[in-house]
Amino acid sequence: MHKFLVKCDEALKEISAQGRYRRFVALEKLADRFPYYSVTMEGRTRDILVWSSNDYLAMGTDPVVIEASIEAARRMGAGAGGTRNIAGSSPLHVALEEELADLHGKDAALLFTSGYVSNQATLSAILNSLPDWHVFSDAQNHNSMIVGIKDGRKASVHVFKHNDMADLERLLAAAPADAPKLIAFESVYSMDGDIAPLKEICDLADRYNALTYLDEVHAVGMYGAHGGGVSERDGVAHRITIIEGTLAKGFGCHGGYVTGDFKVLDYIRSVAAGFIFTTALPPPTVAAALASVRMLKADSARRALLFDRAETLKAKFRAAGLPVMASSSHIVPLMIGDAAKATQVSMRLIREFGMYATPINYPTVPQGTERLRFTPGPKHSDAMMDELVGALQKILLSEPAVTGA
Numbered sequence: 001m002h003k004f005l006v007k008c009d010e011a012l013k014e015i016s017a018q019g020r021y022r023r024f025v026a027l028e029k030l031a032d033r034f035p036y037y038s039v040t041m042e043g044r045t046r047d048i049l050v051w052s053s054n055d056y057l058a059m060g061t062d063p064v065v066i067e068a069s070i071e072a073a074r075r076m077g078a079g080a081g082g083t084r085n086i087a088g089s090s091p092l093h094v095a096l097e098e099e100l101a102d103l104h105g106k107d108a109a110l111l112f113t114s115g116y117v118s119n120q121a122t123l124s125a126i127l128n129s130l131p132d133w134h135v136f137s138d139a140q141n142h143n144s145m146i147v148g149i150k151d152g153r154k155a156s157v158h159v160f161k162h163n164d165m166a167d168l169e170r171l172l173a174a175a176p177a178d179a180p181k182l183i184a185f186e187s188v189y190s191m192d193g194d195i196a197p198l199k200e201i202c203d204l205a206d207r208y209n210a211l212t213y214l215d216e217v218h219a220v221g222m223y224g225a226h227g228g229g230v231s232e233r234d235g236v237a238h239r240i241t242i243i244e245g246t247l248a249k250g251f252g253c254h255g256g257y258v259t260g261d262f263k264v265l266d267y268i269r270s271v272a273a274g275f276i277f278t279t280a281l282p283p284p285t286v287a288a289a290l291a292s293v294r295m296l297k298a299d300s301a302r303r304a305l306l307f308d309r310a311e312t313l314k315a316k317f318r319a320a321g322l323p324v325m326a327s328s329s330h331i332v333p334l335m336i337g338d339a340a341k342a343t344q345v346s347m348r349l350i351r352e353f354g355m356y357a358t359p360i361n362y363p364t365v366p367q368g369t370e371r372l373r374f375t376p377g378p379k380h381s382d383a384m385m386d387e388l389v390g391a392l393q394k395i396l397l398s399e400p401a402v403t404g405a
């Protein structure tokens, strides 16, 4: 057998032995009944109530958004047909970039294939621009930022303790005063649901003459008066050099973007491989995202409902004695503390109760902090929550003590 195939066997065995083997549950979204999905398991098809969608505001199934996508497909076809440079830039792409720049109060925006690519391509482009960058990266930054930073090959990388301003300042102070510096961080951290102290980070950036790169993937559409993210909510958007976001979560569609000063984005547009050498987003996707961004900019009702739903679920979990983690955001993590157990609880939820919540295991979270992640949205009713709490009590509290909870 080829060495690589032996390696595959060994690695997969080890992953399975650790209870981390990934099984995808194929869920068919029921657009007119979201958050219900249809699932076929063990020869049986039934409707499942899903608690783990990142379509946080149910925009992906909004009739206006769906219609915008259908209309664009009829008018312009299914795909862009080229990179942005080769026949792939449509007026829709330009309009969406203008809309996103305006959302964040910036000069310009650039669309990417995904949020992942926007982070990887932009961070690597920035950090390869000069030979002596020092980059300060939060310990819990998303993989797409870590990879983008690693791809900035000559940069000196300093990882600061998660949301720890004293540690960040210690590292900033130790770096050469005249070196170009960049602080890379997120606003809402998606696994613990905690929020970075944006103002303090901007103050440190000012003090040490550092640029700032903020991933607002789990905040855009949801935080701030117009959905501009935590940087809008906290009034600091103008102090952030680059705000990065996704169109795939709060906006319910697909694609990623960065916003910032015209000159900076013009540079990224001109050098970032992940922007240049790939087909532009499909027009139906761009049209859907444009409709979604415009709707959420104008209407705060969904945002208010999202936070009401998240707080209600947290309160119900607490009242029922379930091990809910403290979270200052719309994300509701339930601590399980063991990979096999998290997977098993998730499977029992589906099989016995017709509900789905994703188990989050290592390496997404540290070992011993495995959890189920709930993201209730505007369409999750109190009655659905009561049903969920009852199911979790039966699964978790009627069994021997849960490890690490």
Ligand code: PMP
Binding pocket: 114, 115, 116, 117, 119, 142, 144, 186, 190, 215, 217, 218, 246, 247, 248, 255, 256
């Ligand atoms: N940043 C963060 C913090 C994320 O959690 C994710 C994806 N879950 C991404 C970036 C990538 O975004 P996308 O799904 O649009 O690729």
